Amino acid sequence: MNIRSPFNDDELVQGIKDNNSMVISYIYKKNYPTIANFIRLNGGNDDDAKDIFQESLITLFHKVQQENFSLTSKLNTYIYSIARNLWLTELKRKQKNTDDINEVEEFLPNDELLLDDIELIRQNQKRLMWSLEKLGEPCKSILSYFYFYQWSMQEIAEKMGYTNAENAKNQKYKCLLRLKKIYQKM
Amino acid sequence: MKNTRLIELCEKYVNDCLNEQEKNELQLFVNASESNKQLFEENLNFIKELNNFGKYYLFEQNVKQVSRQYEESFKNVRKQFTLSSVIPYISVAAVSIVAVLFTLYVSGWFSYKQQIQAYRQLSNSITTISKNQKSLWNTLFSTNEITYVRGTAFAISSDGLLATSYHLVKDYDSVLVINASDSSVKMHAKLVACDKNLDIAILKISDSVFASIKNIPYSINYNFPVELGTYVYSLGFSKSSIVFGEGSISSFTGFNEDTNSIQVSIPTNPGNSGSPVFNQYGEVIGIICGKNDGKEGSTYALHSKVLKNILDSLSNNKFNRIYLKNTIKYLPKNKQVSKIVPYIFKIEIY
Numbered sequence: 392m393n394i395r396s397p398f399n400d401d402e403l404v405q406g407i408k409d410n411n412s413m414v415i416s417y418i419y420k421k422n423y424p425t426i427a428n429f430i431r432l433n434g435g436n437d438d439d440a441k442d443i444f445q446e447s448l449i450t451l452f453h454k455v456q457q458e459n460f461s462l463t464s465k466l467n468t469y470i471y472s473i474a475r476n477l478w479l480t481e482l483k484r485k486q487k488n489t490d491d492i493n494e495v496e497e498f499l500p501n502d503e504l505l506l507d508d509i510e511l512i513r514q515n516q517k518r519l520m521w522s523l524e525k526l527g528e529p530c531k532s533i534l535s536y537f538y539f540y541q542w543s544m545q546e547i548a549e550k551m552g553y554t555n556a557e558n559a560k561n562q563k564y565k566c567l568l569r570l571k572k573i574y575q576k577m
Numbered sequence: 578m579k580n581t582r583l584i585e586l587c588e589k590y591v592n593d594c595l596n597e598q599e600k601n602e603l604q605l606f607v608n609a610s611e612s613n614k615q616l617f618e619e620n621l622n623f624i625k626e627l628n629n630f631g632k633y634y635l636f637e638q639n640v641k642q643v644s645r646q647y648e649e650s651f652k653n654v655r656k657q658f659t660l661s662s663v664i665p666y667i668s669v670a671a672v673s674i675v676a677v678l679f680t681l682y683v684s685g686w687f688s689y690k691q692q693i694q695a696y697r698q699l700s701n702s703i704t705t706i707s708k709n710q711k712s713l714w715n716t717l718f719s720t721n722e723i724t725y726v727r728g729t730a731f732a733i734s735s736d737g738l739l740a741t742s743y744h745l746v747k748d749y750d751s752v753l754v755i756n757a758s759d760s761s762v763k764m765h766a767k768l769v770a771c772d773k774n775l776d777i778a779i780l781k782i783s784d785s786v787f788a789s790i791k792n793i794p795y796s797i798n799y800n801f802p803v804e805l806g807t808y809v810y811s812l813g814f815s816k817s818s819i820v821f822g823e824g825s826i827s828s829f830t831g832f833n834e835d836t837n838s839i840q841v842s843i844p845t846n847p848g849n850s851g852s853p854v855f856n857q858y859g860e861v862i863g864i865i866c867g868k869n870d871g872k873e874g875s876t877y878a879l880h881s882k883v884l885k886n887i888l889d890s891l892s893n894n895k896f897n898r899i900y901l902k903n904t905i906k907y908l909p910k911n912k913q914v915s916k917i918v919p920y921i922f923k924i925e926i927y
Contacts, residue, residue: 410636416643423647445640452636516630520637539631564581571584571623 400466407448408455415448422467425495426474432493433478443481446513447474453509464499472499476506522573530566537563587620591628712870713832717744717850725927729813729852730754730780731861732790732920733797733888733901737782739922740884741851742866743771746778749926754782757812757819758919762786766924770891775837775883776866779891780924794916795853796903798860799885803829803839811843811865811878812914813852814923821914822849824874831877832869839863842874851924854878859905859913 398406398417406414426447427440435443450473454460462469475498482489523531529551536542536550548559586603589595595603607617681687726749730741739754746752746768753763764784771778803826810823824842831838841854845868854863863878905913 410632410639412639412643415639416646419640419643419647441644445637445644448640449633449637452633515626516633519626519630520634534627535634538627539634541631561581564585567584567588567624567627568580570627571620574623575619 400462403466404455404462407452410452418448418466418470419444422470425467425471429471429475429493429495430478432495434482434487435478439478439481443474443478446477450477450506450509450513453512454506463503468497468499471496472504473506476501476504480510518577519574522570522577525573526566526570529562530569533559533563534566534570583616584620584624587617588624591621591624710832713867717847717867725749725925727814727848728850728924728926729848729865730922730924731851731853732793732922733779733884735790735793737766737787737790738769739766739780739782739924740853740864741778741780741924742864742879743773743776743778744866745850745924746771746780746926747773751927752780753925753927754780754922755925756919757814757921757923760923763925770887772883772887775879775887777864777879777883777887779887790920792904793901793920794903794905795855795859795861795920796901797881797884798856798858798862799881801856801860801862801881803880805829808857809841809843809854809862810910810914811841811845811849811852811854812917812921813845813849813865814921815846815848817923819918819921819923820849824876827874831879832867835877837883838866838877838879841865841876841878843876843878844874845876849876853921855913855917857910859903859908859917 398414403414403418407418423440423444426444427437430440430443431437447470451470454473464472479489479492523534526534533547533551536547537544542550544556544560544563547563548554548556551559553559553562583606586595586599586606589599590603603617607614726745728741728745730739732738733740752766752768754766755763764782764787766780767783769779769781805826805828807826808823809826810821812819812821814820822843822845824844826839827842828840830836831840841863843854843865845852845865849865850867852865853861854865856862861884862881864881864884865876866879867877869875869877905916908916
């Protein structure tokens, strides 16, 4: 029996590029069970599955930003291949056996995925994320409102209870310096 | 220069909004020493990285949000089955049951039942047959009290025609079909043809998500020889997952010597109505329509010639003639069954 999908693969890729919640939710529902199954079959638990799947989606987000990106297979296969790759890397990192893997679906070979650059960038990003967590409040909020959510200093001052934008700005630069220190020390 | 001032200038440099005075200040600082220059570049890289990280950060937050929603949707389902949600009703139920049992006892219902049963066992008269018929009827329609009726249907054309029993779909306003291989999708179907007396109905999947049914592996044999002892099997939804049952043709005629149906010795239960009956070549030879509760192993299946008549009446006006190619004729039984299963549908009628 064939079921017509509400999105085709091009629309899904565009949806990921646009960070569209509805598309992400759709992809999550469609792909998570397969990948969770794969990870459970190969020595992982539900938490591992969740982490790997989220990381796969972020990797895919990186991938679709690349200028020469084009889908060489079905999107489902592509996501499965990324997740598979990430889980194998994880297994190797834990020094576990990766010789007899129970495959769930067909997948693309690693040299077609080219994930090494992204892995490097992701490491830095995770480091940055971790530094931000370690920085604590109110610095974390100020920096994320400014750099990630693109709020103006005026809005941040109001939200965080600073008397004026200038104060908030000074505080922001102090926070930025501290963040840089933590980030470089790691 | 203070570090905060430097990082401020660096950020302005990245965003390209330095004024002349600030530009000079930065120039002086950078040119002063090699270590200053290095610090300046370090700051630039860091700020660029932070700026760049924004959209990835937002995406990550979005994914986490979706993940949480996905997990909560499962938690809600589980919640319905916890014990604590049932406890308030237990006491009420216990009191009602005691009251009912007491009333039945006082009114002498239990002794009356015993007499009836003894009577049924001893006699084989017309009354028994009429009682049997009544119980057959009751089995077929006893689902009236619950919210929906469940049955089985099977695909007979690529554009979504399904065959089933008429008594399932009579009097109800919404018909949902669920494929045996993908139970997560419920699709609406509508009645396109039926014959009340023969108890057969043709449904068509009318849901927007439905595209087509490809490569139906079995064919329909409209005039097979009815021979006693011919091996037959059936696939149906007598519980929520699919159930296989096998047996033989055990009589030339059906209930009350009805020549439009045959009797088969396949064990069946409510929910099997509408199940296809296959012979050993994977050809549909009938549709299960009912059973006699009073007689063991007597399931009645509608002869496939009835299906032919109703399909012919359809092909005259709306649909093309239905032609199925049998691709499983010489496969072993278990392989046949696994090929057939994706084309059997559970139907729920509300």
